[in-house]
Amino acid sequence: MNDPHTNPAARTVASTQSEMTEIILPNDTNTLGNLLGGRLMHFIDLTGAMAAYRHSRTHVVTAAMDHIDFIRPVHLGDLVTLKSCVNRAFSSSMEVGVKVWAENTRTGEICHVASAYLVFVAIDEHGQPVHVQPVEPQTPDELRRYEGALRRREHREAENARRKAAKQATAALKHPEGS
Ligand SMILES: CC(C)(COP(=O)(O)OP(=O)(O)OC[C@H]1O[C@@H](n2cnc3c(N)ncnc32)[C@H](O)[C@@H]1OP(=O)(O)O)[C@@H](O)C(=O)NCCC(=O)NCCS
Numbered sequence: 001m002n003d004p005h006t007n008p009a010a011r012t013v014a015s016t017q018s019e020m021t022e023i024i025l026p027n028d029t030n031t032l033g034n035l036l037g038g039r040l041m042h043f044i045d046l047t048g049a050m051a052a053y054r055h056s057r058t059h060v061v062t063a064a065m066d067h068i069d070f071i072r073p074v075h076l077g078d079l080v081t082l083k084s085c086v087n088r089a090f091s092s093s094m095e096v097g098v099k100v101w102a103e104n105t106r107t108g109e110i111c112h113v114a115s116a117y118l119v120f121v122a123i124d125e126h127g128q129p130v131h132v133q134p135v136e137p138q139t140p141d142e143l144r145r146y147e148g149a150l151r152r153r154e155h156r157e158a159e160n161a162r163r164k165a166a167k168q169a170t171a172a173l174k175h176p177e178g179s
Pocket residue numbers: 061062063064089090091092093094119121123127129156160
């Protein structure tokens with residue numbers, strides 16, 4: 001493992017932790033006054049990118065956003081708080097976890113409303129992937145997320161390979177050789 005004491009290049013998860021709070025205004029909501037899912041995904045992408053920037057200290061792009069469950073609606077006037085951190089860094093990519101809470105400003109009630117994992121890739125000014133430093137998990141929760149990130153990466157790679165093979169099979173059916 002990359003210990004920041006023995007590998008000064010390794011970064012702690014805490015050094016990537018990022019947070020943002022937004023008040024939900026009419027422009028953010030649907031006709032029922034609930035936060036639009038796409039708007040929430042935008043906030044998730046932004047908060048995730050902040051953690052990736054803090055880890056890589058270079059340009060980053062979103063390569064993937066995993067499945068998101070919208071657990072509860074968020075209402076007009078609620079305060080939405082998002083927290084992110086880098087779970088694990090690979091060669092040029094970083095898995096970032098984002099968790100979202102909504103606060104009812106009248107009652108003070110706070111509920112967890114969504115969570116997501118995203119993959120950001122560090123790039124140079126020409127858009128080419130560049131190497132990032134490893135992450136050193138320091139708490140049991142950080143270690144659990146670090147280990148989970150490897151399993152999720154393997155799952156994403158298998159899913160990408162499956163989709164690529166299905167696309168090639170469809171293309172072969174549409175354009176059989178010699179036709
Ligand atoms: C992300 C991007 C830089 C990857 O470039 P690439 O030429 O495919 O690079 P590589 O195949 O060498 O992969 C680089 C890294 O990206 C990761 N990656 C690429 N596609 C991915 C995907 N769909 N999901 C997760 N990770 C992905 C690879 O696993 C690799 O990680 P590693 O270096 O840690 O092993 C490129 O696809 C891109 O610029 N995409 C558009 C990004 C963008 O515009 N995002 C905004 C969304 S609208």
